[in-house]
Amino acid sequence: MTRSIPTYILMTLALLHLLAADGYAATLFVDADLATGANDGSTWNDAFQGESGVQAALAAALSGDQIWVTGGTYKPTAGTDRSLSFNLTTDISMYGGFSGGEASPVERDIAANETTLSGDLLGNDGPGFTNRTDNSIHVVRISGNTTRLDGVTICGGNARDGVDVFDRQGGGLRFESTLLTFEMDRCRIVDNEADDGGGMLVMNSPTMRIVNSVIANNHASARGGGIASLNLTVGVAGARFINCLISGNVGGFGGGLQVEDTSIEFINCTVVSNQSTDFIDGGGLLGFGTVLDLKVSNCILWNNTGMGGNMNDLAQIRTPQVAAGFLMLNNTCVQNLSATLDSFGSNNTGGDPLFQDMLGPDAIAGTGDENLRLMSGSSSVDSGDNQYTNGEVTLDFDGLPRFVDDPNTVDTGLGTPPIVDMGAYELQQDAEPVPTVGFWANLAFILTLLITGTIFLQRSAYKAGAIHQPAEYHSKRTSDRQ
Helix, strand or coil: CCCCCCHHHHHHHHHHHHHHHHCCCCEEEEECCCCCCCCCCCCCCCCEECCCHHHHHHHHCCCCCEEEEECEEECCCCCCCCCCCEEECCCCEEEEEECCCCCCHHHCCCCCCCEEEECCCCCCCECCCECCCCCCCCCEEECCCCEEEECCEEECCECCCCCCCCCCECCCEEECCCCCEEEEECCEEECCEECECCCEEEECCCEEEEECCEEECCEEEEECCCEEEECCCECECEEEEECCEEECCEEEECCCEEEECCEEEEECCEEECCEECCCCCCCCEEEECCCCEEEEECCEEECCECHHHCCCHHHHEECCCCCCCCEEEECCEECCCCHHHHCCEECCECCCCCEEECCCCCCCCCCCCCEEEECCCCCCCCCCEHHHHCCCCCECCCCCECCCCCCCCCCCCECCCCCCCCCCCCCCCCCCCCCCCHHHHHHHHHHHHHHHHHHHHHHHHHHHCCCCCCHHHHHHHHHHHC
């Protein structure tokens, strides 16, 4: 059998050729614990230093640059100006999770080297969102196109007392511009608060892809404890959440998410234990508006509550305009699923997903000690629909293979076996993983690392004086910063 090369790997090769030919994009390094070196971000040994290191790197970055950041805590300011944020401008990528010395992002151990972008300016946050009056209003702002966040934790934002209604939206992550292209991978947005969008506010961003990320324990007094997604033009790509965990968020309207007049899609996400305090429904996902387009596929919606502790199916997901075109719900596990809600798609289930430990030892949702992996016998195992993975969902939240068959479970999903599980985790077996399109994605990533690594080594040689660097390079970087 002849295997054709996917279009996106050909595009990757073409892009890499352009990157290699250009040679102007740079990698800037940040190390919170470093106390020696030039503090100019040019190498790991001369990385930008201290809690302000990330801000220094952002100030120095040009379009196309990458910022590599070691584990540690970084703040928007060393002072007390709450209006300051980490601002990502056009074509800037930030990667966290380094220990220092790595030659490529693939060498990172993100869990062991947590990179935290914190709005807790005085370092005095208490439990239950106390001692927050000093905190940054917005921790991270996205104001440019084609930006990426990878392997960082965003916490401690407090937009509850912003200067106006708009400033009181998006405590952790806020999008400042329209028509953005944004990607986020392996990030955590936790412990933020606002009036709307405690964790994050999405406004008018037609191409957004959020993968393998956690949105947990964020609070909003009004719309969207975890996420508020507002006023996006229907008919464009919209925001897409893939392999994400959304848990322990609390909002007046919509605990995990409130989406309004927006195109948004959830694929293989686990949405659990979120709460809507001022509306009887929509503890998990809540939709409003006349041009709503909400698609939910291969997901788990469980233990979400509405006002008064309501836990029926509409507390898991609710669109007030319950009509075709507003909601598409397919191959999704919904607690207390009714025939009415099931009619807005197909192959849904109300069976217990059998999480290993839904609340964790502390019995509190969203604190990070939960184990939302599935057990054998779960209604969510081998019950998804392979077509909704769109060739993108080749690994689960743990980075382990998708499409792993459980021999003890009868397939109830759709597609050519093995069938994908519902939710962010795939139940693993002692079996050889089946090759998927992920082979090409991994190959594209490896090629990217090879070429960017070559550029990095060349620049290191330039810096050491081993290779003569043309005067045009210096003049180009200097002129671009002026």
